[in-house]
Amino acid sequence: MKITNAVFLLVVAAYMPHLAAQRLPAIDPNDYSEEQMQAAADFEAARNRAVSGPFELMMHSPAVMSRARAFGDYLRFNSAIGNTLSELVILITAREWTQDYEWYAHYPIALEVGIGQEITDAIAEGRRPAGMSEDEEIVYDFSIELHRNRRVSDVTFQRALERFGSKGVIDLTGINGYYTFLAMQMNMARFPVPEGAVRLPRFPD
Numbered sequence: 416m417k418i419t420n421a422v423f424l425l426v427v428a429a430y431m432p433h434l435a436a437q438r439l440p441a442i443d444p445n446d447y448s449e450e451q452m453q454a455a456a457d458f459e460a461a462r463n464r465a466v467s468g469p470f471e472l473m474m475h476s477p478a479v480m481s482r483a484r485a486f487g488d489y490l491r492f493n494s495a496i497g498n499t500l501s502e503l504v505i506l507i508t509a510r511e512w513t514q515d516y517e518w519y520a521h522y523p524i525a526l527e528v529g530i531g532q533e534i535t536d537a538i539a540e541g542r543r544p545a546g547m548s549e550d551e552e553i554v555y556d557f558s559i560e561l562h563r564n565r566r567v568s569d570v571t572f573q574r575a576l577e578r579f580g581s582k583g584v585i586d587l588t589g590i591n592g593y594y595t596f597l598a599m600q601m602n603m604a605r606f607p608v609p610e611g612a613v614r615l616p617r618f619p620d
């Protein structure tokens with residue numbers, strides 16, 4: 416049987432919602448196990464808010480969620496490179512993994528802490544931003560090399576080491592790794608963004 420273009424498009428359209436469906440829906444707190452209830456209580460005590468975002472997803476494995484939350488407590492809020500540069504790293508990671516929720520959650524924070532609009536726009540479009548500060552350039556180059564090359568060149572490493580010290584280099588790598596981990600979890604589960612949220616541009620393979 417010959418399939419016309421119109422029929423093919425109808426089939427694809429019918430199938431796409433299935434492809435986009437969230438794979439691991441949130442667990443109703445009323446159905447939490449004892450371990451999940453403890454993990455949720457620990458989260459709320461540490462973050463002063465209810466479990467949400469990727470942590471809500473990871474409640475399917477509360478031990479993983481609790482350890483990820485604790486790791487993030489340091490890397491996001493207390494790292495050696497500071498909160499502003501941390502937010503730059505998070506946006507780079509969200510872009511490299513095309514992770515819409517990560518971008519949705521951290522884009523406004525990045526602007527609030529001082530990352531320029533022209534820098535965030537360039538990252539979203541997959542371009543190297545112009546007009547970055549020296550610190551932003553160091554963090555950008557380090558992070559991009561980690562994501563794209565799976566390693567860091569001697570020149571880029573030395574610049575980061577001289578600027579941030581050995582602790583800063585470890586923390587910078589840790590932030591990239593941590594938000595890659597969260598991006599992997601959300602991409603795996605097709606974690607949705609809120610209705611109306613802007614999605615990152617999709618690039619051709």
